Amino acid sequence: MAKASANTELCKGCRLCVDACPKQAIIPLETVNKKGYEIISIDQGKCIGCGICYKMCPDYVFTVE
Ligand code: SF4
Numbered sequence: 120m121a122k123a124s125a126n127t128e129l130c131k132g133c134r135l136c137v138d139a140c141p142k143q144a145i146i147p148l149e150t151v152n153k154k155g156y157e158i159i160s161i162d163q164g165k166c167i168g169c170g171i172c173y174k175m176c177p178d179y180v181f182t183v184e
């Protein structure tokens with residue numbers, strides 16, 4: 120099944136994706152990227168590859184293959 124991956128260096132920490140994911144597969148972290156924004160992590164065990172995060176993220180963090 121397709122899964123999402125994330126380039127978290129592009130993340131701006133808006134957290135829009137966290138609520139948008141229908142499977143609660145996107146976990147907000149306190150870890151920051153090089154730009155100082157708090158990033159997210161994808162729980163690959165929960166992700167169904169629906170692509171909602173890809174459409175939702177304003178900063179093109181996600182890739183779904
Ligand atoms: S929607 Fe994009 S920029 Fe916003 S927290 Fe999620 S991955 Fe980061």
Ligand code: SF4
Nearest residue numbers: 140166167169170172
């Ligand atoms: S592809 Fe769908 S299920 Fe997977 S992390 Fe993105 S929104 Fe969640």
